[in-house]
Every structure is written in C-alpha cells, then in structure tokens.
Amino acid sequence: MQFKTLICALVLAVTPTLSVAMGCDRGKHTAASCEAGQVWDAGAQACVDIVSS
Numbered sequence: 001m002q003f004k005t006l007i008c009a010l011v012l013a014v015t016p017t018l019s020v021a022m023g024c025d026r027g028k029h030t031a032a033s034c035e036a037g038q039v040w041d042a043g044a045q046a047c048v049d050i051v052s053s
Helices: 002-025
Strands: 038-041 046-049
Antiparallel strands (some): 038 046
16 A cells, blocks of 8 residues: 555656756757858747848
C-alpha cells in the first residue's frame, strides 16, 4: 500500500512541472529567426517584409 501511495505522490508532484515545461516553446520565433529584409510581427505571428516609407 505504501508503494502505491509513493507512486501517486510522485506522479502528482511531477505533473505540474511537465505541463509548465511543455508551454515553454512560446516566443520561439524572434527577429533573429527571420530572413534578411524581414522582421517578426507579433500580431501576425510571422516574419513580414520590411516596408520602407
């Protein structure tokens, strides 16, 4: 019985950590990941061409 309790406690302790770690890929795209002549548009979530005025 104690072994099952230990396993359940371990699973409950690790689960929140894993869920937080899975959400860490946000912000993966940055201006550095865009090609030359493009910038990162956070609203469009994509690289867009630089428009000169």
